[in-house]
Amino acid sequence: MEMQPFEHERRPSPRTITPLSTPAALGGMGLLRFPYHQDELRNLVRSALDEDEAFNDLTTIATVVSDRHARGQLVARAEGVLCGVPLAVEAFRQLDPKVTIRVDLEDGARLKRGSNILYLSGHARALLAAERVALNFMQRLSGIATLTARYVDAVKGTHAKILDTRKTTPGWRLLEKYAVRAGGGTNHRLNLSAAVLIKDNHLAAVDGDVGLAVRRARDLAPPGTKIEVECDRIEQVGAAVESGADIIMFDNMSPDVMARCVELVGGRATTEASGGVSLQTVRAIAQAGVDWISVGALTHSAPALDLALDFE
Numbered sequence: 001m002e003m004q005p006f007e008h009e010r011r012p013s014p015r016t017i018t019p020l021s022t023p024a025a026l027g028g029m030g031l032l033r034f035p036y037h038q039d040e041l042r043n044l045v046r047s048a049l050d051e052d053e054a055f056n057d058l059t060t061i062a063t064v065v066s067d068r069h070a071r072g073q074l075v076a077r078a079e080g081v082l083c084g085v086p087l088a089v090e091a092f093r094q095l096d097p098k099v100t101i102r103v104d105l106e107d108g109a110r111l112k113r114g115s116n117i118l119y120l121s122g123h124a125r126a127l128l129a130a131e132r133v134a135l136n137f138m139q140r141l142s143g144i145a146t147l148t149a150r151y152v153d154a155v156k157g158t159h160a161k162i163l164d165t166r167k168t169t170p171g172w173r174l175l176e177k178y179a180v181r182a183g184g185g186t187n188h189r190l191n192l193s194a195a196v197l198i199k200d201n202h203l204a205a206v207d208g209d210v211g212l213a214v215r216r217a218r219d220l221a222p223p224g225t226k227i228e229v230e231c232d233r234i235e236q237v238g239a240a241v242e243s244g245a246d247i248i249m250f251d252n253m254s255p256d257v258m259a260r261c262v263e264l265v266g267g268r269a270t271t272e273a274s275g276g277v278s279l280q281t282v283r284a285i286a287q288a289g290v291d292w293i294s295v296g297a298l299t300h301s302a303p304a305l306d307l308a309l310d311f312e
Contacts, residue, residue, distance in 0.1 A: 035174035045090040057129040070124035076111040077306040080146035083182040084138035091134040096126030108182045141179040142305035148183025160286035163188045167296040176299045199230045210239035237261045258288035
């Protein structure tokens, strides 16, 4: 039996099978835009394949004849929301540039148990070697999209939006925040330079003077930068309103106290709830009248969605 590793072929320009911007399946979001251009996507997936030594899959090389073809379907084994299709498509393409792929569902689609996502036909070795990388991307991102959708569903009928945080996997922030959008959520600030968020430790540096902290932020930040203040007491909320903060965060407050704070703000700033948010508490928080509810668990605690590649 031939025992050569996969050849590093010069890849032709890929035929577009799935677009990097697709109509969002969850209402009202317009286009769901993938966060990477084609070259960036190619490099990201290649790095993951190299990490897994997918071009030197000893098990597959030893057991599968080099010219054998195979067909398979990537399917959902649980209900959820799909995310990561472009990454999976790219993984299979890099191992077999001539692979035939039919995309049955796009990112943002609601999955039922048994839903067909991709149909693949190509070299058996390539499909087997790319399988784990493709599933790693899709299971992680679909898990985030699925958990986000559960929170979004839980606050339907209120005007509250579900937001993510910066509690993301290092190096995966763009992908994980994209997955939140696929699940119907909204992105909070992307990074530390995108907006000002004055928290308790920042306030401690100015002896708790909210007004001074906001003024310093206005003087330093570029024009148009949003200024947010984290408050854990009603008194701080009043000070944040008077200082002209754009966003006021209610940190670990009960829904009753949040409702009083929303009334105090009176529409003069965007209001955000954070801390102690779960699927059991999120609706009561939304009914307190806040505009935003940020949930770190969307990205730091989402379980992977059960997906699998079944060969015929």
